Amino acid sequence: MNRLAALLLSMIMTLMLLAPAAGWVESEAAPAAPDAAKQFEALRQKGILDGVEDGSAGLHRQMTRAELSAVLVRLLKLKPRSSAPSYEDTGSHWAHEQGYIEAVTASKLMEGVASRQFDPDGKVTLEQLAATLVRALGLPAETDPQLTGKVSGWAAGFVATARNAKLLSEHPDYTQAATRDILTMALTAADARLAVPALSAGPAGD
Template sequence: MSRIRQLAGTLCMVMVLHSTSAIAFFAAPKAIAQTPPTTLSTSDAIQQVVAAGLMNNYADGQFHPERFMSRAELASILVKAFALDTRAAATQENLVEVQDVPASHWAFNNIQTVLKTGIMRGYRGNMFFPNQRVNRAEAFAIFAQAYGVYQFPDDTVAEILTPYPDAASVPTWARRSLATALNEGFVNIDAQGNIRPLQPVTRGDMAYALSRYLARQQQPGV
């Protein structure tokens, strides 16, 4: 992976020099860190993100890591984790027209923020489908977009994805973003080393990604 580490450093410079690229880079990419995705337990991850205020327990006091996440929930978590509401695009006064998310919706402001910043996109007919489940490919690709996507060349993306048995099931549109998330250690994999890109993302999955992100903020280079 040394070649990928060198390439990541080069890409970091490229993103500084080409900040007007069509792909948005909202966070400076870090150096490659090949920390095994299984080194952090789900319970540890949950404790960390709850303590940081990025996710909350339910009214019964339980986190319920097995529960699936909706688009509205994902939007709200990412706004908080990456302070998306402080980015320039989020401060635009004009609202994005969204037919199925009225101003009374609990996640209205957060959904407006992810749409204005381009972190998430709506569907045809100005629909957002806030209650729709999100699969793991979508969730981690969106997470990577909020973090900052490496502009890896295709051969490097393939090199990152190839070790995973189910890499072929990663949608084409998500490959580069998911490669960034994997490369940064944000993706938890199963015992067989599978990414499971088409399975619904769970609260436990997102807690893991957020805990790894917190570790990077606290210890750059981890």
């Protein structure tokens, strides 16, 4: 009986010694989740992103089209354009007054949602984000996109290119509004590609 107990004790001790090693290997192999907060801070240091009203990153908030126009100008170092508004709904908007909307319009990065309507306070959708970043990087839109999520016909090629370029992860519905954490990770990927000329055709012209 004593020999059996000693044998069981030896087996238990052996398993306890092996368990930490096995757990360490498994945790090392698991991919780390993207840290949007750290990426946001890096982009804030570069002057590309800024916080919301209370100074926080606001990563779970949605992004407006006016805010995206400002981000694109900073990302690509475009010159803000102070000119007569191209749209009927932007004349007194801060993004027009600071030259962001006209800059992205002239660079063909963003366009109106209807005739002479920019909808500056409208929410940016995932497919709109994909289209603007693909244009910003000078990448060609896929001509035969293979996607599983819901996407508008006009945006399918842009979304497929954004997915292949790792600007966006897979989503079930690309017509949904993009949150600032998704924008942060997409901008980080775009900024990295802009730093390597071979990965993009360069930013759109001013």
